[in-house]
Amino acid sequence: MEQQFNFVGILLILLAIVHMVFPRYFKWKSELSSISHINRQMMYVHTFFIALVVFLIGLLCLTSATALVATPLGKTVSLGIGIFWTARLFTQFFGYSSNHWKGKGFETAIHIVFSILWLYLSGIFIYNYFW
Numbered sequence: 001m002e003q004q005f006n007f008v009g010i011l012l013i014l015l016a017i018v019h020m021v022f023p024r025y026f027k028w029k030s031e032l033s034s035i036s037h038i039n040r041q042m043m044y045v046h047t048f049f050i051a052l053v054v055f056l057i058g059l060l061c062l063t064s065a066t067a068l069v070a071t072p073l074g075k076t077v078s079l080g081i082g083i084f085w086t087a088r089l090f091t092q093f094f095g096y097s098s099n100h101w102k103g104k105g106f107e108t109a110i111h112i113v114f115s116i117l118w119l120y121l122s123g124i125f126i127y128n129y130f131w
Contacts, residue, residue: 004124005065011117012058019051057081068128075129082125089118 023029023044032040060077061068068074092115101107 001069001128002065005061005068005128008121008124009058009061009063009065011121012054012061015117016051016055016058019047019054022047078125079129082122082129085118085121085125089115089122092118 028040028043032043064074068078092111101111
């Protein structure tokens with residue numbers, strides 16, 4: 001299980017780094033130009049903090065895999081993180097319209113890859129709590 005957490009740690013750190021390209025990829029400069037300054041700043045700030053949390057969870061998995069697996073506190077933390085990723089998995093299907101990906105090759109592939117990733121992350125953390 002510790003190897004799984006090490007792998008998860010690497011995945012999450014990479015995911016956090018990917019957040020850096022969001023503004024350019026999603027063309028936030030032009031897309032968000034019509035909204036208020038505070039709303040525009042909230043997009044950037046919230047994206048930064050989501051990336052920071054994902055990075056820190058990844059770092060936790062890399063540096064404290066043994067504690068996550070072997071201690072009651074580690075298992076409780078795993079449950080909380082598992083609930084977080086399970087909520088993200090449900091959001092993948094119920095928070096976003098399928099119009100964003102349905103019938104579009106690249107977007108459908110990304111939807112599938114991230115659905116599998118959220119399922120994997122949910123499973124690893126919740127499994128660790130119960131076993």
